[in-house]
Amino acid sequence: MTPCIYLGSILHFPSITDSPDENFAYFERGALVTRNGKVVDVGDKASITLKYPDATVVDYTGKLIVPGFIDAHLHFPQTEMIASYGEQLLEWLENYTFPTEQKFSDKSYAERIADIFLKQLYRNGTTTAMVYSTVHKEACDALFEAATAHNMMMIAGKVCMDRHCPEPLRDTPSQAQKDSDELIQRWHGKGRNLYALTPRFAPTSSPEQMAALGELAASYPDVFIQTHLSENKNEIEWVKSLYPNHIDYLDVYDHYGMVRPRAVYGHCLHLSEREWQRFNESGAVAAFCPTSNLFLGSGLFDLETAKGHNVNLALATDVGAGTSFSMLRTMGEAYKVCQLRHTKLSSLQGLYMMTMGAAASLQLTESIGNLNKGTDADFVVLDPHFDSLTQLRLEGGTSSPQDILFALSMLGDDRAVHATYVSGKEVKNQQE
Structure with missing residues (x-):
């Protein structure tokens, strides 16, 4: 040619x-x-x-x-609920997220939203995204099929949760493992598609489900992992009550073999010194989601401490709690978060975190970034x-x-x- x-x-x-x-x-x-x-x-x-x-x-x-641009953390089923008014994390999930995600049991509906979702990414210059689907295997298929039609690099996974969620969105430890394994076989490494094991977050996965997903993580060392960590202080207290025998929130994931390279943790707002050190040792990735953190009132990401521990970093929109698909806008909000923390973020540092820096964190520099x-x-x-x-x-x-x-x-x-x-x-x- x-x-x-x-x-x-x-x-x-x-x-x-x-x-x-x-x-x-x-x-x-x-x-x-x-x-x-x-x-x-x-x-x-x-x-x-x-x-x-x-x-x-x-x-x-x-x-x-x-x-x-590389967007390291966002939710395609939440495309239609972006800019929904006025809650903090746990209430927002209950009132907006879970009702919306129940619609995705219908694959034709998932296909429609996947098409709109990709168009929004392209309109804003995003060419690679790390994406949460829903608990429905068919919705994940719809997303990968849409990305494949454009030969787009897509990193995505079926959300797994077997407790503290509506019954229509609940799977079981064995079903989460079986569905995830089937999706890995179907999509991971096929064309430009890559799979991410996706426990939504520790409160919605029982120890049994976490163990089942940990077994898959051990079986597929090159598969990605994505979940949420320390976004909201009430969430952290909830995790302590659900997993009382663990040192801290990150230790829950670590116990099940999920703290490793290519594991991406959204938010990371309220981490202890031990957790930052563990990020450094493990090669796991922290996704900085400024518009979402401001919108939900969750907190201000500590970029200076993350850099001080040489943590792998990537910038992310976290749509739909995030308020824009634009990585340019996201970079601007990251600058403002850093201003509030009395530290600096230059425009080149911001661009790096959504191109080469993100690709390096994801071990994909030979292909993207x-x-x-x-x-x-x-x-x-x-x-x-x-x-x-x-x-x-x-x-x-x-x-x-x-x-x-x-x-x-x-x-x-x-x-x-x-x-x-x-x-x-x-x-x-x-x-x-």
Whole structure:
């Protein structure tokens, strides 16, 4: 197939780094070359265009090309209940989440929402997502089928819960294990699909169910794990009452073999020193969900402490408690959370946590998170002048990539995403 060259300003992180403000690649007059869904080359326009004289050229001059965004924690069944008013975590689950998720026993309904969900991701530049389905195996199938149609990297799993939830959403330890095993066999490593074992959180899984899922985790060491941890103080007290023989909340998961690389824990707001140390030792990942944490009044993520313990980090929307599918907006809210904690988050640090940093945390840098040769051609074209206000903010044409990103994190949303490409194919453009 003839290669395609995309012209524009190009920004990415070629390697894993603790210093994204210093270790990045930026080509103001750049060119990205793709062929057969892969990145072939990246660099300065002048040298790249000479190397590929027969390539098809797509001109995005004046726009910023970055790797596709990675959203490390969100719930596709909650798409329709985003922006539901006024509860904290446990009440919000009871009043909004559980009633909505019961609809997903109907696969045709799940297929409809999966289609809307993916369109929202693409509109906002998200090309990889780590997603909670519902307890229904068919809903998980619907999500993977929708992602497969676009050759999108999807990490997802059937939610498992056998207590403290409505009867229609309840499975059993054996059913959770059986369904999860079947879904792993059907989807994990098939195309770009990856599976995540998904106990919703410790209160909704009995020790017997946790043990059954722990057995699966031991049997499939390369499968992902996703769940929630220390989001709400009442939740933490609840866990203590349900699992009184464990040191702390994280120890519950650890006891069942779920604290390891590729295990992603949403929120992590109220961790002890021991828990932070255990994250460091285990290689597990903390997902920073700022809009959700603010919306539910759960707390402020301690980014400085997480970095001080060299914890693997990724940024996440946590839709539907999260208030936007936009990773740009999420980065802006992360900056505000850090301001409230009297620490700093630069725009390059924010971009790193939703591209290369997230990919490194998930052990996927050979495929996503950067624009290195041989990676999957997932990328986003951002328009720094998408409306009159951003034009005014950035007029003069001399803004640094750091300043452009920061402005977009405060002023941008899906309108700033001019185009989104998955496996080298455009899935969203400005005309939609």
